[in-house]
Amino acid sequence: MVVVMDPGATKALVDAVIDRLNDYGFDVHRSNGVGTVLGAVGRQLDFDLRHIKILDGVKDVFRGTSPYKFAGRTWHPDDTLVDVDGVLVGGNEVVVMAGPCAVESEEQINETASAVAAAGARILRGGAFKPRTSPYAFQGLGEEGLVLLRSAAAKNGLKVVTEVMRPRQIDIVAQHAHILQIGARNMQNYPLLQEVGRAGLPVFLKRGMSATVEEWLMSAEYILAEGNPNVILCERGIRTFETATRNTLDLSAVPVVKKLSHLPVFVDPSHGVGLRDKVTPLARAAVAVGADGLMVETHPDPPQALSDGPQSLYLDEFADLMEQIQRVAEAVGRTIFEAREVAA
């Protein structure tokens, strides 16, 4: 912590600030070379700087160190590679997760799984427990949805990512999923973060809609601090004054996070823009900016989807998206898993 004293602060005020810092257990180094600056070390990562900021004579206070340790590059300079049952996330391959917003039926999820696998996706997404703004909206199929999801994935050589909304769901979700997803609304649901940290599976952590990059990394820290090193971050749009899109997709967060952290960073253009016709351009941009992967919503019949249909691609639009991002991936020196023949 660095404390800059006001130019007009008296010696008594400076001494009082030093005493207070000592009370808090800091070693203080005073520098009078250019104004009075106090350096302080020795306390826990989470010291609340405002304790010092409100003291008389203090001009400003700065942390000077990151509030996280496991999530940052300082002690972990190399990129993290997450091994999702054989699919490597965070390497040169741009990994695509795709599927419907919610699992609705066996037919729906099988048709989707087959199509996204054929187009080159690696991981099947689909919600079984759905967080909905309205209590009157479809809330998901629950465990039945998990079974259908895993079965559809298995038939098509795909891995499974799906959301957990509460600690009590973790056990059942972990039986069917390869990756546990934490949704944007739960990014600061700390009991949930701690328990997925202990669940032994990779975690897909979406950025909260009003979370700063630092807060997002602090939420990753909750998981990492439980001993789980396999965290995948996902930018999905932040809330701003602009209403033309559902959220404002913050693609600059990708290079920002890549510099601060060793964790893989994905982008979800479907939630980022919220309207189908803008998903593919933003998917191209996400690959161009350097994302390690995408999460894309797609559905066999979007107008009849029980949730988020308007931002879901038709299956043939998804196949077209894959072709487009393949060209962009090549242009930036990355690869995409190639479309293949699949036994449906």
Place this chain on the structure above:
Amino acid sequence: MVVVMDPGATKALVDAVIDRLNDYGFDVHRSNGVGTVLGAVGRQLDFDLRHIKILDGVKDVFRGTSPYKFAGRTWHPDDTLVDVDGVLVGGNEVVVMAGPCAVESEEQINETASAVAAAGARILRGGAFKPRTSPYAFQGLGEEGLVLLRSAAAKNGLKVVTEVMRPRQIDIVAQHAHILQIGARNMQNYPLLQEVGRAGLPVFLKRGMSATVEEWLMSAEYILAEGNPNVILCERGIRTFETATRNTLDLSAVPVVKKLSHLPVFVDPSHGVGLRDKVTPLARAAVAVGADGLMVETHPDPPQALSDGPQSLYLDEFADLMEQIQRVAEAVGRTIFEAREVAA
């Protein structure tokens, strides 16, 4: 729902939109008086307007009705009065909840309870389970904190409000609290909302830091829809680009919500501004704008508080705040519970 067609939309496009609306189960009324406008009724409250917005020839789509029913004034024009074990919330009295961010010790909570009761507060706040941005920060005393909190309140004639962070905590919290608080980070934690809706106690619902007023009322709807009519709303600052304060306290939300909803609205100036020296002016403003009550953080020794000390008032500052808001309450025709002698 009202659908406005593009001036240039062909008859075929209009017909296609009408067909689609019929498919969704809407009755459609077509008006050609001034351009083509379609009125549609008959489906569930949560229909996703974007389904229609993305159709060809559609200029714009508007809901025209509120997405909530229990939270709005349309079917419940009179103000809701919440009876908190004899303390009426939502009436002419401006009710003050006060106490430390977290319960830290018997001495701390007793000293605080005695002081806030003497100053005119009605309800004691204090966290036993704390949501913290950092996994390395103090996470609360848990059940022991609840026991200390209730005991301190009882000795001083106060009621108790405290936060629940996960469904599993509700039973134990409900044994000690008169009001269950949902924190800002959990405003859209739907499993939690549903379960506090069933718990039989009044719920204090803080606005999420990036929640619109409509989303906030939708979260109240989750609780009300479970049959619990006793919801108290609390504005606590929203996230904006301004960094001079911790959040931007949105006091205009008070008259906005009062017009849309019958529920009582409180203001938490402590989280709203985040620095002690600005809490009292904003508390005055909250009473002046028409809030039904305040939630204020205060602590016997803020510099040693284990959480949010910098935004907690000293106990004598809190007593001063109460005097100041008493004068403002009178100026706007409201009352504040009078300071009294308390056997500590």
Place this chain on the structure above:
Amino acid sequence: MVVVMDPGATKALVDAVIDRLNDYGFDVHRSNGVGTVLGAVGRQLDFDLRHIKILDGVKDVFRGTSPYKFAGRTWHPDDTLVDVDGVLVGGNEVVVMAGPCAVESEEQINETASAVAAAGARILRGGAFKPRTSPYAFQGLGEEGLVLLRSAAAKNGLKVVTEVMRPRQIDIVAQHAHILQIGARNMQNYPLLQEVGRAGLPVFLKRGMSATVEEWLMSAEYILAEGNPNVILCERGIRTFETATRNTLDLSAVPVVKKLSHLPVFVDPSHGVGLRDKVTPLARAAVAVGADGLMVETHPDPPQALSDGPQSLYLDEFADLMEQIQRVAEAVGRTIFEAREVAA
């Protein structure tokens, strides 16, 4: 400026940063007490910190001093009193400016002036040159409007505040106004700021809708640096994600600015909320929070107003607002000019 080096920065990296600071003309003081911190002094106020932030081995860079000098309290601890031709702004009296958004006719402005004077306003507002979002909207009466405005004010013992939109208008506006207003959209129109700084009249500087408090004070600095000490600041709402109100009125900005700066701070609740029925509650809150004055829009016939009618009070509503804020002003130890008999 304070530069905090990364814990892992080599000596060579530290030396390179010191060399670069020296190149920029800074004297550098190095402190190794607790990590490596560099203090640097000696260059102009506007040095771009990002020059240092992007150097290898640098963890973070902080200014440590304000980027303004005339606007801050460091060298000007006492409150500024602005003498508007005998009306003191910034003292104990809460000064009210009121009038229509735009001057529309002699009758309209005379009726308004008479009514607002009778209710206790001190200064008449009214636009003659109007900045409008749409090129098809009413743009103001121009010089004719200025003449009508001044005449109406004079008959009722009021002073005049009106907006200038471009440097070329300053001369003509200055002939008729006592205060030159800079609108929110022009807060960073620097040629305009410089020229009103030289015009010899007090300046009423509205906060830009996305301006931080610091940027707002920097815009005041442009005016003060021209030798004009008479700047009155006005909070009028900032742009946020919330759409229930036209803007989000940031009342916490009042105590924030009062601490940083000696300049008077007003609040404009009319633009802050944008709908008539919420103006009075926010006006009460503005007085309660400590504003030095208000700017309020009022009109004899708001439904027929040529601009901003929906946020303009009827004249009797304005009189009621004045009564209400008089009680709040008393509650916070301030005064309001008393309603009086006026020869219309």
Place this chain on the structure above:
Amino acid sequence: MVVVMDPGATKALVDAVIDRLNDYGFDVHRSNGVGTVLGAVGRQLDFDLRHIKILDGVKDVFRGTSPYKFAGRTWHPDDTLVDVDGVLVGGNEVVVMAGPCAVESEEQINETASAVAAAGARILRGGAFKPRTSPYAFQGLGEEGLVLLRSAAAKNGLKVVTEVMRPRQIDIVAQHAHILQIGARNMQNYPLLQEVGRAGLPVFLKRGMSATVEEWLMSAEYILAEGNPNVILCERGIRTFETATRNTLDLSAVPVVKKLSHLPVFVDPSHGVGLRDKVTPLARAAVAVGADGLMVETHPDPPQALSDGPQSLYLDEFADLMEQIQRVAEAVGRTIFEAREVAA
């Protein structure tokens, strides 16, 4: 305009709203098919909907039409091609504008012009009149800068774009520039917009930092309404709560604007992110998302630049950016002008 009445509105209230609409000159069509909906046509584009929204019994009011006419696709479905003295903007070629933030010296601008031309840029940027947040910062060379800029461009086969800050500068700038730039801070400086609309040169209109897409198009409308069809839009980042980047570059605005408007859309990644190391990834993303061109800051010696050095690329970094975006442009079916030999 579409007016939706409250379900509980009495006939008298409905009639009163119809009367009011008639008073405003609207023809009203009433539809009772599904609730009461009023369609109203016949008044000017800029009618303030809030006039109706505040009437008793009104649930909500919607515009239903765009507030602009020249800027939208309804009456101008085909893309606008802007001919900048032979360089076509808005076609298949992605056009790059590059150069320093400010013209500082003959040597600096010549070296930059030669390098950017060699790398494939088409248009030279450089400020002669600089809007600066601080009054103590470098304000540009003025006319001398314009002469140097045009001369450097001419020697290298480039066109010139440069900013005008006030109406009085237009004549002199128009003598040296091929495109007049309106900066983000002046996006709603209406006198300036009107006068550049009359100046006979293409206009490069940056989005204001808190402007919605609709407001941005309204500002374009000011220029188009003066008879100037040659407007180029430029997204340069919006202000949000995130502070890790200078602004948040809103790349989704590109497909949003392309759908609403026929005007070419550029992206300025330099201002969007504000730090050199993130400019190239965002430039790639901008091309991938479908931008018609880029504006990029580059300087022979960024650490010594008099403004915005930290976000300016070194000249060799700019050449590398051009190579990278060339590959991305090919991947999305666009072209970039090829690097060539230039006689310096």
